[in-house]
Amino acid sequence: MQSMLQKLANLQYIDSRIDEITQLQGDLPDEILDIETEIARQEGKVQRLNDELKDLEVETRSLELEIESSTEKMAKYEEQQLAVRNNREYDALTKELENKKVVIKESHERIEAIALRVEEATEELGVAEAQLAKEKERFEEKKSNLDRVVDLTKKEEDVLRDKRVALEKEVDERYLRSYNRLRNGLNNGIAVVAMKDGAALGMSLPPQKQVEVRKKNKVVIDENTGRMVIDQSFFDEARKTFNL
Structure with missing residues (x-):
């Protein structure tokens, strides 16, 4: 499952950079x-x-x-x-x-x-x-x-x-559909977010959700926004992988 979470982080990381390039235009x-x-x-x-x-x-x-x-x-x-x-x-x-x-x-x-x-x-x-x-x-x-x-x-x-x-092609079709649906429905295109200091995009997560995110063994959904929440380490790894 950690491999799938990493791929979702990679996908979001790439899309965010593509969005930045588009915004430059x-x-x-x-x-x-x-x-x-x-x-x-x-x-x-x-x-x-x-x-x-x-x-x-x-x-x-x-x-x-x-x-x-x-x-x-x-x-x-x-x-x-x-x-x-x-x-x-x-x-x-x-x-x-x-x-x-x-x-x-x-x-x-x-x-x-x-x-x-x-x-x-x-x-x-x-x-x-x-x-x-x-x-x-x-x-x-x-x-x-x-x-x-x-x-x-x-x-x-x-x-x-x-x-x-x-x-x-590597991401499970169910997660990919959810990811694309979220990206298309959100203004900033961020479907997968990292948990930082117990919060996602500045919104505090319930303690139980924080524990689930740290376990890194499932896709955790933020009840407030519907976004997928994963551990910060996955995005750190994405940054190293793509050197962006």
């Missing part, structure tokens, strides 16, 4: 994901504004051509009016002239509206590009910090995870 992974989302949003906005400005440029050019064409046709209609032979032809040309005046007027109005929108969109684009540049700078900074932490700890973490996989 802090919120960086989540922050990076948030920044990536914001970058994608700003890139989409920049793209939409650029597309809109291109479309407005094309529309402006089309309207200018329409004005040019209508102006030429008006000159032609006015010249034709001088040569008409009856009122019906004159009235028809007059109607065409009025239509072209409307086209020219509406085209000028639309060009003015486009110019205002181009000014607004250009300003929005500048803001979006500045925000995008800022987010990319933040991303590089956060990513650099995370990469630095990962570089410092990756080798150790890989070794620990390999050892954990091997340990899981």
